[in-house]
Amino acid sequence: MEKLSNPQVTIDIIKKYNFAFQKRFGQNFLIDGHVVEKIISSADITRDDTVLEIGPGIGTMTQYLAEAAGQVYAVEIDKNLPIILEETLADYNNVTVINDDILKVDIEKLTEGKPIKVVANLPYYITTPIIMGLFEKHIPATSITVMVQKEVAQRMQAAPGSKDYGALSLAVQYYAAPYIVANVPPNCFMPRPNVGSAVIRLTCYDKPPVEVENETLMFKLIRAAFNQRRKTLQNALNNSSELNVTKEQVVNALRALELSETVRGETLSLEQFAHLSDLLG
Helix, strand or coil: CCCCCCHHHHHHHHHHCCCCCCHHHCCCEECCHHHHHHHHHHCCCCCCCEEEEECCCCCHHHHHHHHHCCEEEEEECCCCCHHHHHHHCCCCCCEEEEECCHHHCCHHHHCCCCCEEEEEECCHHHHHHHHHHHHHCCCCEEEEEEEEEHHHHHHHHCCCCCCCCCHHHHHHHHHEEEEEEEEECHHHEECCCCCCEEEEEEEECCCCCCCCCCHHHHHHHHHHHHHCCCCCHHHHHHCCCCCCCCHHHHHHHHHHCCCCCCCCHHHCCHHHHHHHHHHHC
């Protein structure tokens, strides 16, 4: 079958199966072969790799993945797509399509615990839950290369003190080293999204770059710090229903870190949040 990255082939398939785009699944199919090739090359896929693709759609990127990887598991939530994927992936015997919600799939069981590379054109409305779900489940991924909203990619890669820096930046950077590979304009998709997109590669750490005694507490502190960005860190932590810390404890911890009592959360690095967590724990 001709490649689906040719827009006319995509249009023909959509018409043949009378496929209707589902807004609730955030479906925007890629129709640019150069972009797909860029994703595959930046994910560094080889024949030795097992790949997990999230949201294959009609199989545009899956075709390229199947040619590059040893094994591909493609998880698709839309019940109307497996029948189309049967046709578009008929030439590839190394692809397994799973018709399920990625948030409910036991990935380790599916891939038999083998190290995997995750590659996806993610639905924008659920990008963060998917990525954080992959990290928090500690799946055996060596890298996660995904197409996301440009603004979200910038937040993942942001450094302390910048306007994009926040809880997502810290969470992602605790688990992986982010690198924005390419920006992708709306005309590379069908239908066109209203926002620009970006491909970001997250190279997963074997162990986090900072040591912290209580990971859960650290993320509670981070969430509290950014829930009310305009407040000083001290006020944000004292007003958080998730935390049980006194003003005195926070002041003493900030002093121990040689930070001002009026400091805001957005200026603290991941390492400083880890130290703060250990002091308050």
